[in-house]
Amino acid sequence: MTSRTVTLGLPQMTIGEDPKANLKKAIDRTRDAAARGAQIVCLQELFLGPYFCQTEDHKFFALAETIPGPSTQIFADLARELGIVIIASLFEKRAEGLYHNTAAILDADGTYLGKYRKMHIPDDPQYYEKFYFTPGDLGFRAWDTTFGRIGVLICWDQWFPEAARLTAMTGAEILFYPTAIGWLPPEKAEYGERQQAAWETIQRSHAIANGAFVASVNRVGLETSGNGGIEFWGGSFVADPNGRILAKGGTDEETLIVPCDLGAVDVVRTHWPFLRDRRVDAYGDLTKRFIDRE
Secondary structure, eight states, X not given: OOOOEEEEEEEEOOOOSOHHHHHHHHHHHHHHHHHTXXXXXXXXXXXXXXXXXXXXXXXXXXXXXXXSSHHHHHHHXXXXXXXXXXXXXXXXXXXXXXXXXXXXXXXXXXXXXXXXXXXXXXXXXXXXXXXXXXXXXXXXOEEEETTEEEEEOOGGGGGOHHHHHHHHTTXXXXXXXXXXXXXXXXXXXXXXXXXXXXXXXXXXXXHHHHTOEEEEEEOEEEEOSSTTOEEEEOOOEEEOTTOOEEEEOOSSOEEEEEEEETHHHHHHHHHXXXXXXXXXXXXXXXXXXXXXXX
16 A cells, blocks of 8 residues: 555634634644644634524624635635645625635645535524525535645535535545534433434445545534524544544544545555445436335
8 A cells, every 4th residue: 555644633623702713713723733743724614703503693694705705815824834735614705695604725835726615504403504505506526735635525514425425536535524513402411422423423434435534623612692502512533434533532622633544545445446336327316306106
């Protein structure tokens, strides 16, 4: 196996009400990750502010910005300074009345490589994202960065094997998932353990099925916005192409620094040739919502 080791940095952070303080924390954590050897840093979903989708309020649209835009430039400059790749999850204003949940991908020389717009938009209690975000229309893709070919998906996308598969089919060696997921406090005692276990398991299965590394970075802390708030559970992790957990965070702030040998991608895909053995001639019904029984 030809070794190609890249080191990932996943800053798992609490988020406060002050956007400037949140930005400073993200920059400081990114600098710290780079100082500890990280070559690709992925920041958590919508890290510049609290998770505002707990309520439906038009005032939050004022938080959105263009991509490329001010925050993109800040992290492009930081990527160039540190010589690292940065994935920055931002609230994108595309046009008046048209907004997306978007991740910007910045190469190690500061080049803006492009963006991914979240494709699957949830509408659950205190996750009222359909009020804010238009479903993505850029498709599933990967980018050649200085340190490897990466794909980016966002949070609710984690639950859909189609999204992971299509991204892997563009050649992604690592699937990154910036995330904001947690427990509703009244439900935690009954459902909390199984919810987090399901979240981790489905993503590890994406690593196995696609022979790729999976890196998921989640926020932590209780963020209140009516109805008791959301307790973000952290648990950020990196899984290898066999689905093994290489590193996993707890429920407090921390930054995971995880070396990944990308040479394993070819080895695993050769020995477990799922991509080779796909019956692409038989999958046409996947484009249907459901197959009704006659």
